[in-house]
Amino acid sequence: MKRTALDQTVLKVSGLHKNFDGVDVLNGVSFNINRGEVVALLGDNGAGKSTLVNCLAGRIQPNKGTIEINEQALLLNSPSASEQAGLAIVHQDLALVNELSVIENLFLNREILHSNKFLRFFGWLDKSAMAKKAQKLLQRLGTYLPDLNAPVATLSGGQKQVIAIIRAVHAGADIIVMDEPTSALGAEQYEFLMSLIRLLSSQGIAIMLISHNLHQVSMLCDRAVVLFQGYSVADVALNEVDQAQLLAYMNGAVLEMAQAS
């Protein structure tokens, strides 16, 4: 498979701990992701997946542990630090500005500026270039929106999800983390996302996909990292396990067996 050619670690998470008000939510999570790899992050509700994502996104800081990107340990103390490190995130809560338009959201903090050097210096926006590019980007997920200047608040849940995904995808990131990106997608958009993820992976971009849909995961991902109550309890190649085993990891059954013996 493609993995052999791209055996180069882009993201290495080691011993990540996070507690909220004395409650341990992450208890030493460790895993690697290679270039071009599609890795599933599995776990029950409350297992700590989104908390891990928030650490990667620089929204919150872990209490302990390191995050290395391209073999450099980084302090991700803000979302912009995370973005600069080459991460792009689709948050479970989408993190869109509802009052701003589709185009404004797609290009917020990565606006296309006017080609004139003088205007560029003042941050003059090139609105028509952004409008054109937005149209193109949306096509990648087979989505048509009648009015790209409409506020995101007027969109459906699935449409919002498409906007958040596209925003992450066109950031030029090395690693894209998607926290349940398909929960509201229609069947067609879902298929488009699947092929988009495959395409990105073939371009060498590493993808971490969080999903509760084990069928989807086994179709798409190379490997799965499983969290249980904040512990990373499994890191398995998906062609070596079946769904029943994955469920056992997610339910903590494997962990309990190990503790019992």
Next chain:
Amino acid sequence: MMRIKLTAHTLVYYAFAITMLIFTVLLSHTAFFTTANLLNVLMQTSPIVVMAIGLSFALSVGHIDLSIGAIVALCGMVAAMLLQPFGLTIAVAASLLLGGLIGAFNGYLCERLGIPSLIVTLGMLGFLTGLSRQLSGLQSIPIIDPQFISLFGQGAVLGIPSQILWLASLVCLAYIILNKLRFGRHLFAVGASKPAAYSMGLGVSRIRVWAMALSGGFAALAGLLYAGRMQSARYAIGESDLMALIAAVALGGCSLLGGRVNIIGVLLGVWLIGCISNGLILSGFSSNEQMMVKGIILIVAVVVTSKVNSK
């Protein structure tokens, strides 16, 4: 027929049109609709427009700036005091810088201490008002520098009064910042949703401090315009403008909770209130009664804009 959709941002157009219609009936026997009077309203409101622009920047990120009036007074006085010993350039630069720094300090305190701008700028209002009174000894400071007076007061270029030129260019500047530049877009994003803007990598605190700095800077400029027109600086200038100011931006469709700003709406909002005040004067209402009307306008404006918005 063209129809403008009724939203918080277009409300002011209707309000303006309706008020003018009412005035043609009620004030036809007065001097309201004379060029001289309307020009007078235009001149009188120009510093208020400048303050309102400043306030719009603060509002766009979800702040309020109650210290604007006090910055107007202090910066006007500082310019007047520095004019004699240091000359025009330094006096103007120092005054603008001071205004910007006070605004930035307001913004910094809000970020640093995590307290609402309502409190920070109210405290600043008190502090600066006291300071201005102390500095001036409750005396007005006369301005005799002819260059200053011509630049900010009674001068004209090609027959257009300099106050109007300032007004036009500052409105254009604000329009460009808010609608054409990346910075303006970031202001709205931060005002609309701080967490989302932060998650998308914006420097939310930095942007909010800049917005307050602009608010202070525009207030200082308004102070210069007042000083130029009155050929003196006084500690109480700007003190009584606060209510009209907030009423005007609310009428102009600014949400007091942050978000998109329509600068043309704000301009019309100020003019509308200026016209109403003027109409009241011409109809023989006292200044006390005018104040009561302005208070009512403020409340009605906020109620109506929020009703229109939630539809």
